[in-house]
Amino acid sequence: MREVRLGDDIDDYCVRCKRVMNHLVVSVMNAEAAKVRCRTCHNDHDFRHETAPPPKVDLRKQALFNDVLKTVDPTAAPVEAALEAEEAPESKAKGKTKT
Ligand SMILES: [Zn+2]
Structure with missing residues (x-):
């Protein structure tokens, strides 16, 4: 398993873009992304493991x-x-x- 570092690119679901987008890791916890920032709309949010939130x-x-x-x-x-x-x-x- 690859260790995640601050500033890494990572795929995650963006609620604003309403789809899985390219994200930037802004917070790391236990070698996993804790918070990410969407590269498209610059929205910060918790790392969702590429899953969409319940509607x-x-x-x-x-x-x-x-x-x-x-x-x-x-x-x-x-x-x-x-x-x-x-x-x-x-x-x-x-x-x-x-x-
Ligand atoms: Zn976005």
Whole structure:
């Protein structure tokens, strides 16, 4: 295994360029790159071992989706549901038999 030194060229994923780019090693820890600087956009970041970070957009989408579910969910709503919940907290939906 090759020892990494300050100023070395190294491939890593750049979040700004959104792809694996040529980087410059700016910090070394245990003979491994700790921090790198993108040679294209000069963005400093932790060495990612050429892996892309998990997409944050999906998390936000998920949160929005959960909010929508909350507003639509009939069990999370009005007084009527809350009263029924006292009798059968586990099976609100199933026990709703109107005969
Ligand atoms: Zn970049």
